[in-house]
Amino acid sequence: MSQTRVLDVEGLDVRIGRHHLLHDLTFTIDRGERVGLIGESGSGKSLTSLTLLGLLPEDARVDGSVRLAGVGADLASASERQWSRVRGGEVAMVFQEPMTALNPTMRVGDQLAEAITLHRDRSGAGTDRRAVRARVVELLDQVGLPDPADAARAYPHQLSGGQRQRVVVAIALANDPALLVCDEPTTALDVTVQARVLDLIVRGVAARDAAMLFITHDLAVVATVCERVLVMYGGRVVEAGPVQEVFRRPRHRYTEGLLAASDLDAVDAEGRLPTIRGSVPAAGAFPDGCVFRNRCAHATAECATAPPWTGPDPGDGYACHHPAGAGEEQR
Ligand SMILES: Nc1ncnc2c1ncn2[C@@H]1O[C@H](COP(=O)(O)OP(=O)(O)OP(=O)(O)O)[C@@H](O)[C@H]1O
Ligand SMILES: [Mg+2]
Structure with a gap:
């Protein structure tokens, strides 16, 4: 893999039950590159993103290869143990619906702190409670939450949809992923909030020189945000x-x-x-x-x-x- 390459997918096939759902996918994404993934409903976009995060159902069969910079193993055949180290670290994801990505019974600051300590080798925040806390507030501030220290103490249901998605973005970017996968990250939001959250994602990715795979039905967004499609x-x-x-x-x-x-x-x-x-x-x-x-x-x-x-x-x-x-x- 070249130095600038972040993701290298080759001949990827996914079968679930008796259905052959993804066929011979071959594509690459370089550092800093933003790639759009488009197609009608049922085309296989979400399945592709779930494959890149190791989130397919247990009975799925994956053939071909998925290589991510900095990860030795071929992720197409990675175990759940290997995935748990990669997911939220080298590769992170922003889903469409923030409420399903967050734990409703946990304060958002604690969820961010958990994400940071789980990958402490990447985040650099160590396990020192005060350092982790400071990083949590810093990240919530970066995603534009007006009072980040207050927001850290809130439960997801106490925040608006747009604020919740900002928290999800903060968690996804917490460990400086090499690749951020976004699956319709703004479609569940109010139109006035969509553009701001999108801008936030794009700036967060650019600041980290990360790569992005961006799934959307909005072709105008692809045209403005992505270099390749x-x-x-x-x-x-x-x-x-x-x-x-x-x-x-x-x-x-x-x-x-x-x-x-x-x-x-x-x-x-x-x-x-x-x-x-x-x-x-x-x-x-x-x-x-x-x-x-x-x-x-x-x-x-x-x-x-x-x-x-x-x-x-x-x-x-x-x-x-x-x-x-x-x-x-x-x-
Ligand atoms: N767990 C599963 N078991 C069986 N079939 C599945 C499973 N998940 C998805 N599929 C099928 O795979 C195909 C692709 O689904 P996918 O969710 O990737 O579409 P999509 O492109 O994301 O569509 P949308 O734009 O509606 O989100 C669909 O026919 C879907 O029914
Ligand atoms: Mg989908």
């Missing part, structure tokens, strides 16, 4: 590349449809947005060959065979037999 459908990465290129000139017909469905300029005379026809099949019900072909207006007989990846590397390219823009001038 992975487009997922049917448990596969179907297109990847620099955000500006992919959004300006999508190649995979799925990406093209996804962008059109969120393009407010494309609203028709009746005020309707274009949509991708049909809906995402249930796990196990995707067609073979190109997984998107039963919903694609461009599909031909050729699409019954899986399209090969076209592009310079797994982080830049697409897998589509009939890509958009072929033969057209680049805008």
